[in-house]
Amino acid sequence: MVMDVLIVGAGPTGLALGIDLARRGVDALVAERAEGLFPGSRGKGLQPRTQEVFDDLGVLEAIRAASGPYPNRMIWKDGRRLGAQSMFDTVEADEGAPYTDPLMIPQWRTQEILCARLAELGGKVAFGHEVTGLEQDAEGVTVRFADGGSARAAYVVAADGGRSVVRRAVGVGMTGESVDPAPFLVADVQVTGLDRDHWHAFPKDDGTAVGLCPLPCTDHFQLQARLAEGTRPDPYLSLDGIRELVAAYTHLAPEAVTELRWASDFRPRAALADRFRAGRVLLAGDAAHVHSPAGGQGLNTSVQDAYNLGWKLGAVLRAGAPDSVLDTYEEERRANAAAMLDLSTGVHRGEVRRGQATVQLGLGYRESSLSAETRKNPSQVRAGDRAPDGTVHGIRLFDAFRGPHWTLLGAETTVPGVRTLPAAPESYGPGVFLIRPDGYVGWAGDSADGVGAYLSGVGA
Structure with missing residues (x-):
């Protein structure tokens, strides 16, 4: 081959x-x-x-x-619901970031x-x-x-x-x-006796816990378990072992676990x-x-x-x-x-909340050798940043970006393999922006001068 x-x-x-x-x-x-x-x-x-x-x-x-969306986490103690809590801090959607909620x-x-x-x-x-x-x-x-x-x-x-x-x-x-000295276990199971509207958590005072999260568009739950330090997880990777865990940590009987589809253990590292x-x-x-x-x-x-x-x-x-x-x-x-x-x-370790820090919309490459910011007064969107969504002359930017090509906003070019739009959204600030095939700004300038030289260096 x-x-x-x-x-x-x-x-x-x-x-x-x-x-x-x-x-x-x-x-x-x-x-x-x-x-x-x-x-x-x-x-x-x-x-x-x-x-x-x-x-x-x-x-x-x-x-x-x-x-589906991430459900709220329902905390249980001694067979009683203590209350639900959101898994994530809210991140507001706008034109530049149409997707802000994680999917499960x-x-x-x-x-x-x-x-x-x-x-x-x-x-x-x-x-x-x-x-x-x-x-x-x-x-x-x-x-x-x-x-x-x-x-x-x-x-x-x-x-x-x-x-x-x-x-x-x-x-x-x-x-x-090592991130955590305790062994962890994850499994896909069928369980009766729990609603599918919550991610059910059953913590113990010693730091061990079992969680059962409904998996969207299936009839399964994902089980997560943090076991006591020094515990061998192998015995719990069978249906009988999962039933033992569920009975020990929850109000459910062992037979509430009706099927084990898959199981694995790991140590966070x-x-x-x-x-x-x-x-x-x-x-x-x-x-x-x-x-x-x-x-x-x-x-x-x-x-x-x-x-x-x-x-x-x-x-x-x-x-x-x-x-x-x-x-x-x-x-x-x-x-x-x-x-x-x-x-x-x-x-x-509970030091960072899920939300703005975890949605990955702020990741970029400003320090990369591929990021060329040539404007005298750079705006809020700079070379190396993720290129936000928006609309130019009725065309949605994410629709224009879709595909294996480069996209130039704010000027024309005759370079093959580059799609051009006559302007950039106001949210980008003034300038001309060359968007890489992976949706990041590769080059930004006050005019289109320099676009051809940049593209020739990356084979476009």
Whole structure:
């Protein structure tokens, strides 16, 4: 097998990257060790910025149809309801940020939707292909599979999780720390005797707890448990073990748990790969950063890794951009991942509230070498910032941005692959704005002078 890009791992990261490359005409294959898609709900929260990404990738409508809002948390004590509380501080929507509420959708359903979109675009997933090693040279990477087969690609993207085989094969280490000494358990279960309007929490005075959260558009709940330090979680990964937990922490009888669909245990840890690029191998998602699930940051950061990397791989492989453009992937995404790890740890420890801090709309790349702010008096929207939504001459900006192209606001250009609109919304402030394919302002100027030079440097 020979291809432009081999993506290792068919999780949300790998599938989102596959979609972005497919729409750019890049020959890519997603190789997945398992025989099918991940079956659990683990990463169930989609932040507003990820919803914007999914809008661009053509899956938001399907995602919204299969998701729902986060319910209020209902606290229980000794079989009595103590009251409900909101999970998030309110973030007000406006024209520039139409999505401000996180959506809840089980990870398995997100992956089904992404996989269907990938197939619609002609992309492929090779299940049952476990990577065991690789060698790279000046021209590409040869990847070996457990069945004795191999593949050759110009670039390889490691999207194979926190225990990434690819990351280890290229000798990239991870630096991190434990977030919580207690073992945790997560499972998808069917439960009777609880309403589906609340995320039910059953804390104990010793800091241990069980939570049961209804998963939208399913008949399942996600169970989360923080066990006592020193407890072995293995015995609780069975139906009988889950029933024992539920009976011990809630007012429900063991038989109220009627089905166990999936279960897993973990210990919250925050760790960051020492590098996101090693030659022709790039790390994305959990292969590059692992974290506490608190605050719903991990899957979202991972999808945005893919979104950042997709257009850059497309530029190098299809538009003649220099290979050095790929260095900006690590430059931009590693800094964001480091900030995300601190945020997730803060949410886990109760130091940070969910809300403005977690919706990811304020993340950007002002310090990136790709961000060129050339105006004498920059306005509130600057090079490196997320490009807000808005309307220009009756055209919604997010509709104009959708697709694998660049967008120029406020001037005309004859550069191929760039869509132009005659003005920018007042909310942007004065100037001309060049929007990258991933929805960030790449260049901003007082006039269009300099647009061509900037674009030639990134292969557009």
